[in-house]
Amino acid sequence: MEKNFKQVENAFRQKLQEVSEMKELEDIKVQFLGKKGELAQFMKQLKELSNEKKAEIGKGVNRLKVLFQEKIDLHREELKQQDYKQRMQKEWIDVTTDPYQTEPGSWHPVSLVQQKLEDSFMAMGFQVLDGPHIETEYYNFEALNIAAHHPARDMQDTFYFEDGHLLRTHTSPIQIRGMEKLTPPLRIVGPGKVFRCERTDASHDSCFHQFEGMMIDKDISVAHLIYFMKTMLGEIFESDVEVRLRPGYFPFVEPGFELDMRCLLCGGKGCKFCKKVGWIELIGCGMVHPNVLKAGRIDPTVYSGFAFGIGMDRLAMMKYDITDIRPLHGGNLSFTRCFAVQ
Ligand code: FA5
Numbered sequence: 001m002e003k004n005f006k007q008v009e010n011a012f013r014q015k016l017q018e019v020s021e022m023k024e025l026e027d028i029k030v031q032f033l034g035k036k037g038e039l040a041q042f043m044k045q046l047k048e049l050s051n052e053k054k055a056e057i058g059k060g061v062n063r064l065k066v067l068f069q070e071k072i073d074l075h076r077e078e079l080k081q082q083d084y085k086q087r088m089q090k091e092w093i094d095v096t097t098d099p100y101q102t103e104p105g106s107w108h109p110v111s112l113v114q115q116k117l118e119d120s121f122m123a124m125g126f127q128v129l130d131g132p133h134i135e136t137e138y139y140n141f142e143a144l145n146i147a148a149h150h151p152a153r154d155m156q157d158t159f160y161f162e163d164g165h166l167l168r169t170h171t172s173p174i175q176i177r178g179m180e181k182l183t184p185p186l187r188i189v190g191p192g193k194v195f196r197c198e199r200t201d202a203s204h205d206s207c208f209h210q211f212e213g214m215m216i217d218k219d220i221s222v223a224h225l226i227y228f229m230k231t232m233l234g235e236i237f238e239s240d241v242e243v244r245l246r247p248g249y250f251p252f253v254e255p256g257f258e259l260d261m262r263c264l265l266c267g268g269k270g271c272k273f274c275k276k277v278g279w280i281e282l283i284g285c286g287m288v289h290p291n292v293l294k295a296g297r298i299d300p301t302v303y304s305g306f307a308f309g310i311g312m313d314r315l316a317m318m319k320y321d322i323t324d325i326r327p328l329h330g331g332n333l334s335f336t337r338c339f340a341v342q
Contacts, residue, residue, distance in 0.1 A: 004042075005042075005060045005064060008032070008038050008039070008064065009064060009067070011038075012028070012032050012038075012064075012068055012071075013071075015028050015031075016028060016071055016072070016075060019075060019079075020079075021079070022076070022079055025072060025075055025076055025079065028072065029068075029072055032064075032068050033065065033068055033069065033072075039061050039064055039065060039068075042057055042060070042061050043057075043061060045057070046058070103337075104340075106336060106337050106339065106340030107339070107340070108328075108336050108339075109316040109319070109320050109322065109328065109336065109339045110209050110312050110313055110316045110328065112316070112339060113236065113312050113315050113316040113319060114191050114209070114211065114312055116235065116236055117189070117191065117211050117232065117236070117310070117312070117315075118189065118191065120231070120232050120235045120236070121187075121189045121213065121232070124187070124228065124231070125187050126187040126188060126189045126213065126215075127187065127188055127189075128188075128189055128190070128191070129174055129177065129178050129181075129188050129189070129190045130174070130190065130192065131168070131171065131173055131174040131177055131190055131192060132168070133167060133168060133192070133193055133195070134161070134165050134166070134167060134168070135165065135166055135167070135168040135173050136164070136165060136166075137164065137166065139168075139173035139176050139177065140158075140166060140168050140169060140170075140172075140173050141153060142295075143173070143176040143292070143295040143296075144172055144173070144175075144176065144251065144252040144292060144295075145251040145252045145289050145291045145292055145295075146251045146252070150251060152249075152250070152251050156169035156170065156196060157169075157196060157197040157198065158195055158196055158197055159195060159197055167194075167195035168194055168195065169194055169195065169196050170194050170210055170212070170309055171190050171191065171192050171194060171210040171211065171212035171309055172212055172252060172307070172309060174188070174190030174192070174212045175188070175190075175212060175214045175252075175288075175292070175296070175307055176292070176295055176296055178190065178214060178296075179214075179216070179293070179295075179296025179297065179298055180296060180297065184216040184217060184298055184303045184305075185215075185216060185217035185218070185303075186214070186215070186216050186217075187214075187215045187216075188212075188213070188214050188215075189211060189212060189213045189214075190211075190212040190213075191209065191210070191211045191212070191312065192209065192210065193207060193208075193209055194207070194208060194209070194210050195207050196208075200325070200326060202272050202273050202323065202324045202325060202326075203273055203274075203275070203280070203314060203317075203325055204325065205313065205325050205326065205328075205329055207329065208311065208312075208313045208325070208329075209311075209312040209313055210309050210310060210311060210312060211309070211310040211312050212307070212308070212309050212310075213228070213307065213308045213309075213310075214288065214305060214306070214307040214308075215228070215305050215306055215307075216288065216293070216298060216303050216304070216305035217303065217304075217305065218302065218303060218304070219304065220287075220303075220304045220305045220306055221287075221304075222255070222287065222306070224306060225257075225285055225286075225287070225306035225308065226245065228306075228308075229243070229259055229283060229285065229308065230243065233261065236315060236319060237264075237318070237319065241261055241262065241264075242261070242262035242268075243259055243260065243261050243262070244259070244260050244279065245257045245258075245259055246258050246260065248284055248285075248286070250284055250286060251289065252286075252288070252289050252292045252307070253285070253286025253287055253288060253289055253292075253306075253307060254286065254287060254289045255286055255287060256284070256285070256286035257284075257285050257286050258281050258283070258284060258285075259282055259283035259284075259285055259308075260279040260280060260281050260282060261279065261280050261282045261318065262278065262279060262280075263277075263278050263279060263280050263318075264318045264321075265317070265318070265321060265323055266278065271323070272323065272324075273317070273323050273324070280314060280318065281311075281314075282310060282311055282314055282315060282318075283308050283309065283310045283311070284308065284309045285306065285307065285308035285309070286306065286307065286308075287304065287305070287306055288304070288305045288306065288307050292307075293305070313325050313328055316328065320339055
């Protein structure tokens with residue numbers, strides 16, 4: 001008799017495993033626990049048996065009844081959960097969405113400037129590359145000729161992870177990644193977010209956007225650099241803009257320059273944004289240092305090149321007459337929507 005209990009239990013477990021729908025589960029319940037089901041068959045034999053056997057079978061039937069009921073209930077819950085998940089995937093709705101919202105989205109001013117820059121440089125034969133926000137010290141500093149104890153690291157303090165990674169302080173690591181991937185002659189640009197641990201004011205934020213560029217070929221000079229910068233600014237502002245080049249120090253270029261633009265917000269008279277000097281520091285640039293070419297596996301005795309890093313937020317501010325950088329990153333839609341039609 002014990003063997004029969006075992007057989008019924010095994011048959012039940014086997015069938016239950018194959019159940020994938022509620023209807024099949026109800027059928028199994030009827031087959032095993034129903035009035036004419038498997039367990040009821042045992043009960044039918046009772047009257048022909050001794051008291052001792054009756055007790056044994058009654059115990060066995062009760063054990064299976066409880067077990068089957070438990071397993072069926074559990075399986076029913078699992079099927080309900082599965083069904084719920086499937087329905088959620090099919091019938092997904094965002095209950096936080098405003099159902100009456102009819103206003104279209106709009107591009108952020110920095111995105112508008114980025115698109116213009118990409119179009120302008122692509123038309124001049126540059127390809128657009130991307131790079132990670134979380135960088136290694138090697139790509140952000142060392143490969144760019146900024147050794148561990150170089151004072152230039154202080155100029156670009158950042159946020160470090162416990163494993164030694166950091167939030168990139170500029171888009172210049174894209175230069176190294178680009179040189180590793182491509183062979184010269186090459187023309188690349190790389191836009192993106194950068195991060196610095198510094199105080200904010202009207203023209204500085206701790207998270208802002210840069211647009212990196214690099215051109216490597218034979219016989220590249222400062223004249224090429226100036227040509228591309230002027231062409232790019234002319235396209236962004238759709239007019240001639242006044243720029244000045246002054247010496248600037250970046251360990252990854254030699255010579256290095258700061259390209260300033262006449263402040264369009266005050267016409268050069270001096271304001272809060274240009275800190276009363278009439279000029280805005282917009283672009284860091286220069287001729288790529290031989291050590292950087294070597295880090296990019298390019299022979300500096302054969303090739304030379306220029307590189308630049310544009311502050312896209314400041315460019316957007318100039319273009320759209322925005323006098324403070326902070327609202328650019330404030331997430332206020334009524335502010336960013338002002339630029340929708342530009
Ligand atoms: C750099 O980041 C260099 N990597 C640029 C470069 C690339 C030089 C290639 C030479 C060759 P700098 O720290 O000056 O340089 O930043 C470049 C531009 O980013 C600045 O001219 C400015 O427009 C913008 N910028 C810098 N700091 C901030 C800030 N805190 N908030 C907003 N814009 C900033």
